[in-house]
Amino acid sequence: MALTTTVIIGLGLLIYAILYFTYGKKLEKEVVKADPNRETPAKRLYDGIDYVPADRPVLFGHHFASIAGAAPIVGPVIAMAWGWLPGLAWIWFGNVLLGAVHDYLSLMASVRYDGRSIQWISGKVMSKRTSLMFQVFIYFVLILVVAAFAAVINSIFVKTPQVATASILFIASALVVGFLMYRTRIGIIPSTAVGLALLLISIWLGFQYPLSLTADTWYVILFVYIIVAASLPVWVLLQPRDYLNAWILWFGLIAGGVALLIVNKEITWPAYTTFSATVVGGKASPFWPVVPLVIACGSLSGFHSIVASGTTSKQLANELHGLTIGYGGMLTEGFLSTLVVTSIAAYGMSLLSQAASKLAEVGIEVAKLSDPTYLGTAYITAMLKSFGKVGIFAQSYGMSWFDAFGVDVKIGTVFAGLWVSAFALTTLDTTNRLARFTWSEIVAEVVKDESARRVLSNRWLASLLAAAIGIGLAKTGNWTIIWPAFGGANQMLAAIALMTSGLWVRNVLAVKGVMRYLVLAPALFLWITVTLAYVWFIVVVKLSSAVYTIVVIELLLAFMLFYEFGRAVKREVAVPA
């Protein structure tokens, strides 16, 4: 039987379902001991603002839309260099054993701590210093997010000018929707209808008037955009665009999933290329420990712990809903990454073959790409040269729509490009706001002199700092280094959250036996993997001074964290919840 998209998507869904109902349920019953009669903070501390109980499907939709963005798409695209199987295995098993456990336990720990964030809980179960380290990690991740996503958007706009026009018009559409929703009385349904109609018109106009600008020009535009967008009131742009993004996400996910299920296209991409494919910074990159630097959010993400513990935990109506929302939400995001891998595995090889002339310019012979080892060495260069950073996914996605529904390939391609760029633009906007906020918090904590503190925490200075470093890194740095730097910081954040959850399970819930180690072991495995990946990154890859500084600081923090973790484990004293 030939391996097809239907088989992979079906197998993925089956694995997720089996592990949800076995491992997930075991976590719920034997580790967390979720009790439907224990009042959640949403009910106990109801305030009508943050603490509001929500229905399970509502909270699931809300939580999933918050954790899903462009990152689960970008990482798997890069990981195809190792073949489709290693990336998919990391996504599936990373999901069920690490990512979903991390999200679920972060959520439930927060529920038991009155909806406090995982950062606050880390200060409680480990030490106060850990909490500050957490904050520094967050700041670095935010800077690297600006760099990594600005480069992604830039690449999409340069390689697909139709998406550039469509994205700019989509921003204008969001402004119109914002005005209709929040400044008129026409209501949410007509506003949404107008927004979705404008979205379609944006795509159509994108084909009519593609906007071709140089990469440098787009960087200047993005720099100005970040500063301006982050200073606008949220209702003007951020809120309506985020709302429309939720529709794009669900539509893209369902349409893509159905297309790959019914199209039953044969997989032509090699399952495995080579253990050390050329991925990070043009160097031979061993799959382990480097993979977490490449696939971040699709497998597990530290940022999910912040969303789960900061927002979702305050709305959980019943402890038994936690598994669906925390564990199930991560699996749904993993499904998005599964779509990415499957679509490239089915269509990527024929797309590369069609780009023979472009590939010849960089000395890549298309005929040799069927050799897995050669593909592992040449894939990243070939992909970046022919399609840009995520173009191979967008085109594969477009082809799956064509095969399944007969929709013109270009429409599906531009839709997928718009999907990624819309999320990446929202990420840039929110990230800059967050970086400003986090910077001020760190300054308040570290700088004691009042006048220096006032200068350093100025909102414009803080905003410019994040934008300038981020865009500067994106413009001058090598993207195959910037992305792994972001991925590593995100995964180390996940390691801190998982260690915090592990300590909570051990010291607070006092779970005994195998289940205790089923939480602590993944936390340690993740810490070891990411730390080794960092060491490899520093030693083997030639980093720019800015990235080098950030990564070295993060590595030092990782060791300090491990020290704090060890001390907390040794304490053997139950910390009251």
Added chain:
Amino acid sequence: MRIGNLFRDILNFFEGFSEGVKSRSVEFIKIEERELENIFSLLLFGSYIGFPTPPAFLSLELLPHMARELYILGISAERSDDPVGRIAEFFEL
């Protein structure tokens, strides 16, 4: 009967999905509203802690109408040691 239950569950899912998307349309505004409510409460009751705001007798007159705002102000003050939790809704990756 089972098919009926399944049908109802599917309907519930789509209803929840629709509500979830709808709640996405106000989440950032809620963050700003919360901040504005805190500022409003401080403006009204700041005189107790030395802010040059309405005199205490006016604040006292307003007190019965401000129970909810004061409750939220209290929660905000209590949660001020958890800055990340306050901005978690902004995190989207």
